Amino acid sequence: MADLVSHPDEIKIVSKRFGQGATNIDRYLELDGYKAVQKVLGMQPDVIINEVKNSGLRGRGGAGFNTGLKWSFVPKQSAKPKYILCNGDESEPGTCKDRLIFEHDPHSVIEGVMIAGLAVGSATGYIYVRGEYRYLLEIVQKAIADAYARGFLGKNIFGSGRDFDIYWHGGAGAYEVGEESALMESLEGKRGIPRIRPPFPAVVGLWGGPTVINNAETLAAVPHIILGGAEWFAKLGPEKNGGTRLFCLAGNVARPGVYELPMGYNLKKMIYEVGGGIPNGRKLKAVVPGGSSTPILTADEIDVPMDFDSMMKAGSMLGSGGVVILDDTACIVKFALRTMKFYQHESCGWCIPCREGTDWLKKTLIRFHNGGGIKKDIDNMYYLSENMLGRTFCPLGDAAAMPTMAFIKKFRQEFEDHLDGRPCPFEKAVVAEPAMA
């Protein structure tokens, strides 16, 4: 069961309706549902866009691009239809928050998609839900059907004279498909190979038409911004990092769970006060702050505000909200290995630096963790990673490379402790079974 937790420091906005039965459309309406979109029906597109821009809302999927700014890139006139695409392909290791939004407040995503559509001049939205989330796809399907039945979707929505359609779409298992251009390829019925940018989706997207792609949490925040106002949302976090976000505490922590905290909340406080610290009498060793694609932080580096800009300055990223906590029984080399196994498995295979680079890193780390490593391997892995950066169509290559560089830079001693055939100091060595062939 995906149990809900709470902590007094939470500011519940996106999670306000969790556990309140809001999948039921009448309950959603009782809880201020569909008020925001009706307000937006009376607003000019530029005004809507500016409101979202000024709120400081930035992409909650991980990239952190200002949402209103992204919407403003959609051309006013378009020969091809424009689309809104909700990215519900949540697959970043450590991340389990969009799951709760779909489970407890699917209508907020529907409403967010509609508001985005009204802002950019689109009348069609898609909600893409990852294949493994079948029970959530069914919840979304019902929510969409209920909205149509009430006249909130379809022709003449809310009696406004305007039309809006939203369609569900289920995936079939692929991390890379969460990358926005690969998401579009998948939705078009193809392999999820990313597209080269420019042109960006806002200009050339689904079936060639301008497409706004936003993470589910980003869209779920939009109705709240419309009702509460940009200024209110912006003030919750540091400058240019407005609002709250859902943080998924995971790993070696006493109170794992999804908590909604203001942007800029201190990571150390998050781990120890919200998360209850490290259980079983162990000590904190390291934290992966925003999903496996974000560079690891040592126990000395956690006194940082969790917002996009502060995390960039700290040499990592806010990322997807997946806060994975490692205690002192964890082997960094094994952790790096598991991470590279993931990227190698999920690489779409298109770009040589990613396809070959992730495979090379994985194989080197397998040999390394089994005691077959040589000193040169450490610098070679670092050098290889450096040369993967920025040389691929999409950030998956970077997502493997940057963490590897951080593992080596910050935990070099642990790598050296595995040299000369020594067994892993932390546990028995991983048998090099090609488990993820």
Place this chain on the structure above:
Amino acid sequence: MNFSPKFEKRFAEMLTHYPTKRSVLVPTLLYAQDEVGFLSDEVIHELAERLDLTDLEVNNVISYYSMLTTKPRGKFNVQVCTNIACMLRGGEELLDHCKTKLGIKNKGTTPDGMFTLEEVECIGACSWAPAAQVNYDFHENLTPEKMDKVLESYKQKSSQ
């Protein structure tokens, strides 16, 4: 070849959701697999025909998506996550326990055709780790003992 009435109704509706026929392919493949058990040559050819694609084009798509299979599987696909959050909370040990308990390796199927075991990537249950899926059902905060109960419950369900 026809699928169930429910499938056909949904398929016809889905075709109206997109400007191209091909766009229904990925979710349709999964729905077809749910029904038939795996993507047989017959299913592939049927869907290719319906969507004006070649069998090869459909196969190319199938090979990309990890949930899709062209080989028969057990009635229940036990998918154990061993990615980072689950690994830190015993996911690998859980997988090893399942291998021993079921007597099969990764991607193997029990001789009675009941269970297939699969080591999977992150399923989005990180804060409730270690976690697994059996077909589409989530099972979380697992221990080897709880896992045994889960497997038993599916065995029971199957014999009813």
